[in-house]
Amino acid sequence: MKNKRGAMDKTSKIKPKNDLSLLQYKVTQEGATEPPFSHSGFEKDTKVFVCVCCDSKLFKIENKFESGSGWPSFSSPYSSEVITEHRDESYGMIRTEVKCKKCNAHLGHVFEDGPEPTGLRYCINGVAIDGKK
């Protein structure tokens, strides 16, 4: 994985893909979806959620909400700079795929049925993100 220009990550640490569990690999690298309600959750004092592949900050605890979908849900990303959105027409559905901007890992999808004020629901695979204090 090559470093994006001007990457400011002081550790410059892109985890080798073989550090990922099989499910993490399938989700982040192949766009798979973890089974709903399969993720065990995050530490209680988690404040920030980072990409499991490259540690880029992706979501904040303030924007996490319980959607009942079985996947971690957020009303907005950490900033508009950290993710990219792509039209996804797989499985006969038109959805918007969400990826880590830094390393291109698949994270999940964004839907327009979230809470105010954004009205967005970022439906994210729990295995694609790590909770940090």
Ligand SMILES: [Zn+2]
């Ligand atoms: Zn990443």
